[in-house]
Amino acid sequence: RKEVEQDPGPFNVPEGATVAFNCTYSNSASQSFFWYRQDCRKEPKLLMSVYSSGNEDGRFTAQLNRASQYISLLIRDSKLSDSATYLCVVSGGSTLGRLYFGRGTQLTVWP
Amino acid sequence: NAGVMQNPRHLVRRRGQEARLRCSPMKGHSHVYWYRQLPEEGLKFMVYLQKENIIDESGMPKERFSAEFPKEGPSILRIQQVVRGDSAAYFCASSRSLGSGNNEQFFGPGTRLTVL
Numbered sequence: 001r002k003e004v005e006q007d008p009g010p011f012n013v014p015e016g017a018t019v020a021f022n023c024t025y026s027n028s029a030s031q032s033f034f035w036y037r038q039d040c041r042k043e044p045k046l047l048m049s050v051y052s053s054g055n056e057d058g059r060f061t062a063q064l065n066r067a068s069q070y071i072s073l074l075i076r077d078s079k080l081s082d083s084a085t086y087l088c089v090v091s092g093g094s095t096l097g098r099l100y101f102g103r104g105t106q107l108t109v110w111p
Numbered sequence: 112n113a114g115v116m117q118n119p120r121h122l123v124r125r126r127g128q129e130a131r132l133r134c135s136p137m138k139g140h141s142h143v144y145w146y147r148q149l150p151e152e153g154l155k156f157m158v159y160l161q162k163e164n165i166i167d168e169s170g171m172p173k174e175r176f177s178a179e180f181p182k183e184g185p186s187i188l189r190i191q192q193v194v195r196g197d198s199a200a201y202f203c204a205s206s207r208s209l210g211s212g213n214n215e216q217f218f219g220p221g222t223r224l225t226v227l
Contacts, residue, residue: 032214034215041200041223042220042221043202043218043219043220043221044154044202044218045218046215046216046217049215087153087154091214092214096214097142097144097159097166097167097214098144098156098159098167098170099144099146099154099156099204099214099216100156101146101153101154101155102153103152103153104153
């Protein structure tokens with residue numbers, strides 16, 4: 001079983017739409033959770049950390065459900081510049097330091 | 112404040128040659144991580160280093176691959192006798208510390224290795 005599972009998409013949405021991505025992780029001892037975005041052939045860039053209480057950064061809202069081992073990312077009022085691959089990332093447990101990446105969910109926002 | 116730097120950005124090698132990939136962490140960061148991304152795949156952890164110490168190399172192939180992070184200078188990922196299957200993007204990341212469990216890592220632009 002993979003450490004982190006994501007729906008690969010692709011998601012194709014119009015500008016202004018709201019889109020949600022989901023992710024599950026297998027290691028209940030995981031301690032840190034993140035969403036990264038990766039543009040084509042570029043490096044992953046940290047979008048936001050995810051906290052147990054849920055957190056918001058502008059149009060982006062992340063939620064964590066430890067009981068279900070489930071992480072989500074909500075993007076409101078999508079922009080063309082949001083087009084990218086969104087990576088669900090988990091860290092911690094017995095392998096402190098290393099990050100476990102999902103394969104990513106591809107988002108295309110069209111005008 | 113420069114981000115994580117990697118060089119070269121692109122590297123072409125013939126089968127059997129050696130590849131050396133370099134990574135300089137962000138200023139103030141003492142933890143370095145190497146990841147590999149195969150075409151159409153997710154990123155996979157390879158090795159985690161601090162200055163002069165390998166902390167976790169469980170993701171690195173046992174043969175032909177080695178990594179170091181000397182007291183002075185960049186971290187080096189070395190691949191000996193490269194094969195076509197080594198063709199991938201190799202990303203380096205750095206973090207300040209593991210702190211209270213948070214582990215925000217910042218990535219360099221990557222080195223794209225092509226083995227002919």
